[in-house]
Amino acid sequence: MCGICGYVSKKTISPEQLKKMNDTMYHRGPNDSGEEIYEMAGGYRVGFAQRRLSILDLSALGHQPMHSSDQRISVVYNGEIYNFQELKKELSGYPFRSNCDTEVIIAAYLKWGADCVTKFNGMFAIALYDRENESLYLFRDRIGKKPLYYWKQEDGIVFASELKPILACPDFPKEIRREVLPRYLFQQYINAPDSIFQDVYKVEPGSALCFHAGELKTWKYWDISQVYRKCLARPVGSYEEAKSGLKELLEKSVSMRMISDVPLGSFLSGGYDSSLVTAIAQAHSDTPVKTFSIGFHETKYNEAGYAKAVAEYLGTNHTELYIDEKEMFELVDSIPYYYDEPFADSSQIATMLVSKLASDHVTVALSGDGGDEFFCGYNIYENVRQAQKLDVLGGMVHGLCNLPGFRQAGVEERLPFRVRVIAGNREKESKTQFGAGNYIVKANAMVKAVPGLKFLPVHYLNESRYGVADWQIRRMLLDMDTYLPGDILCKVDRASMKYSLEARCPILDKDVMEFSYRIPHSYKYAGGDKKHILKDIAYDYIPKELLERPKVGFGVPLDKWLRGPLKEQLLDYSSYEYLAKQDIFDAAYTSDMIQNYVKTGDAGPATGANYSKLAWSFFVFQQYFAKIQSM
Numbered sequence: 001m002c003g004i005c006g007y008v009s010k011k012t013i014s015p016e017q018l019k020k021m022n023d024t025m026y027h028r029g030p031n032d033s034g035e036e037i038y039e040m041a042g043g044y045r046v047g048f049a050q051r052r053l054s055i056l057d058l059s060a061l062g063h064q065p066m067h068s069s070d071q072r073i074s075v076v077y078n079g080e081i082y083n084f085q086e087l088k089k090e091l092s093g094y095p096f097r098s099n100c101d102t103e104v105i106i107a108a109y110l111k112w113g114a115d116c117v118t119k120f121n122g123m124f125a126i127a128l129y130d131r132e133n134e135s136l137y138l139f140r141d142r143i144g145k146k147p148l149y150y151w152k153q154e155d156g157i158v159f160a161s162e163l164k165p166i167l168a169c170p171d172f173p174k175e176i177r178r179e180v181l182p183r184y185l186f187q188q189y190i191n192a193p194d195s196i197f198q199d200v201y202k203v204e205p206g207s208a209l210c211f212h213a214g215e216l217k218t219w220k221y222w223d224i225s226q227v228y229r230k231c232l233a234r235p236v237g238s239y240e241e242a243k244s245g246l247k248e249l250l251e252k253s254v255s256m257r258m259i260s261d262v263p264l265g266s267f268l269s270g271g272y273d274s275s276l277v278t279a280i281a282q283a284h285s286d287t288p289v290k291t292f293s294i295g296f297h298e299t300k301y302n303e304a305g306y307a308k309a310v311a312e313y314l315g316t317n318h319t320e321l322y323i324d325e326k327e328m329f330e331l332v333d334s335i336p337y338y339y340d341e342p343f344a345d346s347s348q349i350a351t352m353l354v355s356k357l358a359s360d361h362v363t364v365a366l367s368g369d370g371g372d373e374f375f376c377g378y379n380i381y382e383n384v385r386q387a388q389k390l391d392v393l394g395g396m397v398h399g400l401c402n403l404p405g406f407r408q409a410g411v412e413e414r415l416p417f418r419v420r421v422i423a424g425n426r427e428k429e430s431k432t433q434f435g436a437g438n439y440i441v442k443a444n445a446m447v448k449a450v451p452g453l454k455f456l457p458v459h460y461l462n463e464s465r466y467g468v469a470d471w472q473i474r475r476m477l478l479d480m481d482t483y484l485p486g487d488i489l490c491k492v493d494r495a496s497m498k499y500s501l502e503a504r505c506p507i508l509d510k511d512v513m514e515f516s517y518r519i520p521h522s523y524k525y526a527g528g529d530k531k532h533i534l535k536d537i538a539y540d541y542i543p544k545e546l547l548e549r550p551k552v553g554f555g556v557p558l559d560k561w562l563r564g565p566l567k568e569q570l571l572d573y574s575s576y577e578y579l580a581k582q583d584i585f586d587a588a589y590t591s592d593m594i595q596n597y598v599k600t601g602d603a604g605p606a607t608g609a610n611y612s613k614l615a616w617s618f619f620v621f622q623q624y625f626a627k628i629q630s631m
Contacts, residue, residue, distance in 0.1 A: 002064070003028030003051040003497075004076040005165035006127055008136045008211050009156030010043050017170055022049035024164035027338070028078070028497045029053045036065050038074065041134045042213060044156065048127060049165075050076040053363070053500055061098035068106045069095050072131050077102050078161050079124030079146045080504065082256040087119060117208060118221055121256075121510045125161055125203070135212040142222040143370075143508050144192065144205030144485030147493060151200045157211060163340040166200060167631050173198070174628055176584060178447060179456050185443040185617045186458035188344035191486035194456070196341045196624075205485050224481050225466050231517035239533075242519045246512070247537050253509035254280040254366065262363035265290035267354055267503075268318070270306030272377075272531060272538050272547055273368025277506050279314055279541035281366055288317040292358040292365070294350060295322040309546050321357050328353070328556060329565065335620060336627035338498045344617040345487050346556035351495035359499035369488055370507035373479045374516045375531040376524040381472050384432050385525075387422060388471040391431070394422035430459035432475035439614060446590045446618065448583065473521055559612040562619065563598055570615065571598060573622035582625070594618065 003025030007013055013021075018035045029051030038046045050064040064076050081087070084101035087108060094107035101122075108116035109128060114137055117126075123145030128137045138159055140148045150159040151166050158169050166172055175198040184190050192202035203209055206222035236242040254277060258264060266278040268291040282289045291311050295304025304320050311318035328349045335348065358365045372378050387394075401412035401423065412423060425434040440458050447455065460482055468474045489505075496503040506512070516524075519533065526532035538547060562570055572578060574594035579587035597611050 002053055002076075002078040003161040003165075004049065004064075004078050004125060004127055005158075005160035006046065006048040006076060007156060007158040007169075008040065008044055008046050009153065009158070010045070011153075011155065012045070013037075013047055013158075013170065017168075018047045018049050021160070021165035021168045022051055024168050025051045025160075025162055027500055028161060030500050032063060034064050034076075036074070038129065038131075040129075046074075046129050046136060048074055048076045048129065050078075053502060062100040062102065064102060066102050066106065068110060069097075073106050073109060074129045074131075075102060075106055075126065077105060077124060077126045078148075079122055079126075079141065080257075080502075081105065081120045081122040081124060082253075082259070082509070083119075083121040085259075114208060114210070115221075123504070123508075127159060133212070135210055137211075138203055138209040140203040140205055140207055142206045142510060143480070143489070143513065145489050145493070145505065145508065147490065148203040149195060149200060150203065150209070151197075152216065153199070155214065157216065163195070163197070163200070164337075164631075166197075167628060175199075176625070178450060178453060178584060181447045181455070181584070181621070182443045183456045183458045184342055184344075184621070185446060185614060186439055187486075188613065188617050189487045189490065190341055190343075191460075191482050205481075224477055227514060228477060228517045229467060231514050234518055235520060236515075236518045239523055242523050243533055243536060246515060246519065246533060247540070249509070249512045249515055250276070250506060250537065251280055251284070253506040253512050255284045256509075257366060257504040257506050258284060260364050263290070263361065264364040264366070265292060265358055265362035266316075266366040267291075267358065267368070268293050268307045268311060268316070269368075270303045270308075270310050270547075271368070272535055273371030273507065274307075275310045275368075275542055275547060276371075276534065276538040277366050277368045278310070278316065279538070280506075282314045282316055283541070288315055290358075290361055291316040291318045292354055292361070293318070293320045294354045294357060295320055297322060297324055306546070306549065310542060313542060313546060319357065319361065321353070323353055325557065329561065332561075332566070333623075334498070336624040339490075339494045339624075342617070342621040342624045343487075343490065343494075344613070344620040345491055346558060346616065348491045348495055349556055351491055352498060355496045355499050355501050355503075359496075359501040363500070364502045364504060365496070367492060367503050367505050368507060369492060369503075369505045370484065370513075371531065371534055373476055373484045373488075374507065374513060375534045376472065376476060376521070377531045377534075378479075381475060381525070381530065382528075384471045384475045387425065387434055388431075390422050391425070394419075394425060397423040398426060427459070427461065429461035429463050430457075431463060432471045432478060433459045433463075439611075442593060442611070442614060446585050446593065448586045470521065472525065558616045559601060562612060562615050563601060566619065567598060570594065570619050573619065584625075590618070 005021050022035055032052035035049040040046050048065040065074050067074050081101040084104040087104050091107040096103055108119055117139045124141045125146040125148035126139040147161055149163055150157045158166055160166050177198045180190055180194050190196055192204045195202055207220050209218045266281055266289055268274050268278050278291055293304050293307035296302045331349050331352055421434050424437055443458055463474055466474050466477045492503050523533045574591050576587050576591045579585050579590055597615050
């Protein structure tokens with residue numbers, strides 16, 4: 001696990017500047033670093049840099065940038081190729097010098113070219129320079145575990161695992177891309193390919209980029225909608241076959257992710273996903289696996305007791321830490337620096353705390369991410385199913401309310417909130433993304449309108465690309481494309497790397513993901529039982545009574561913070577004078593809205609006017625904006 005950065009450009013970026021850019025990611029790789037600059041045809045130069053967190057082959061042979069034996073290929077790379085030992089056998093003709101997966105990437109490229117990326121099973125962000133065809137390649141893993149940004153310039157690109165190296169790049173203008181702000185305020189994250197800055201993009205999950213002779217080409221080598229349809233054509237025949245096949249793949253995935261030359265442990269919340277991953281890890285370990293959980297003194301948020309019970313049953317070496325609100329609050333100021341972009345999913349705070357706890361004992365931690373998206377675990381999937389059943393009736397209500405007399409009387413606005421949501425859900429490309437219309441209106445109204453500026457829609461208007469009639473399945477696929485990489489995996493990557501900790505996600509193994517697409521949906525959502533088949537496998541390792549309980553979840557007291565200890569800062573950020581000078585938000589509208597929120601608080605979810613999340617998104621952006629001005 002590391003951080004990478006570099007460039008291809010006709011402009012000069014000195015070795016000292018490249019090192020400065022690289023060192024902004026010290027937290028991602030405190031064990032080693034390297035920077036090199038190469039000449040390229042056409043007057044271009046290529047700069048490669050890497051910060052290393054040593055996981056495999058701790059010797060100097062794992063140093064990056066790494067070169068092929070004939071010096072044709074240079075690579076910097078962040079992540080893990082879990083099947084590197086299998087690939088190494090296929091590549092036996094290459095004169096390997098190390099026992100690390102980086103060298104396997106080089107050998108694989110020399111044999112298969114850019115298509116080598118389809119051979120890799122893992123999480124990765126790779127930059128590769130081929131001197132023979134004078135091309136620079138960027139590759140990002142299938143589901144987007146590892147981040148990879150690039151700044152597109154007139155004569156080249158600057159790339160990095162985080163935005164900090166790009167911010168440290170000479171002449172970077174730091175121009176905010178206003179078009180993304182309403183979507184960010186509503187979604188609380190910025191999804192690929194977009195970023196917060198003008199002309200800066202994320203390489204999309206499952207994508208590759210090639211820079212050659214001044215031209216930039218991108219393509220998808222693994223696309224969720226295409227892979228889903230391809231796998232669906234080969235459905236698993238029976239429930240027994242599906243369960244045994246999935247269990248076997250999960251066991252293989254976990255065991256592959258236990259290969260490490262440094263201490264390894266597991267996050268354990270006591271829920272199904274982390275408990276199943278931990279149970280399989282313990283079954284493949286000769287010694288007690290180190291497990292970690294955090295507890296909260298507020299009973300309604302606390303799952304530590306459940307995690308402890310699972311740990312005791314499995315016989316792990318368990319460590320738990322109870323935290324209070326003060327410890328959570330102390331992390332607020334670090335969010336802008338480590339999250340690189342405005343990122344307002346407040347569960348990041350708990351993720352940072354458990355990462356800090358684990359990093360005191362291990363360098364690698366397994367996690368259960370992906371179980372909800374791939375096996376139908378979120379409550380929204382139940383809501384989506386109900387909404388589809390009511391959609392025809394909602395259309396009738398909407399049509400009736402828009403008859404001249406009813407529209408003039410404002411009948412639709414007076415309907416109960418849930419009825420209003422179903423009636424107003426008329427956009428065909430976002431049927432599964434229904435929600436509070438007030439949030440959408442306010443998110444759009446907050447941002448200052450610029451002539452000719454077209455905001456990104458707050459919803460993702462692309463659901464037809466999946467070709468799925470069932471809204472529940474469609475929303476799961478959409479979440480795999482958006483919420484999972486843009487929010488969940490971003491949250492875990494930044495939180496864990498803040499403490500130089502590598503997080504590995506066995507459920508997001510390539511073979512597990514593709515096999516899940518072959519499993520009939522009725523095995524995942526069975527008679528109202530979400531994640532049915534995954535739960536069934538978990539019961540093979542852990543008694544049902546230890547796992548079967550209502551999902552507790554985690555919540556930060558946003559309203560209490562924003563109208564308490566953060567109140568003055570929020571009011572400063574939302575004053576008319578500050579906003580007018582900043583020239584991003586509509587100063588009058590936003591100032592009134594935020595100050596009214598501070599005075600009156602939330603009006604309650606039943607009215608759709610619970611604005612603490614919107615105010616938090618605004619606060620996090622302003623905190624981030626203030627931070628980058630000093631960088």
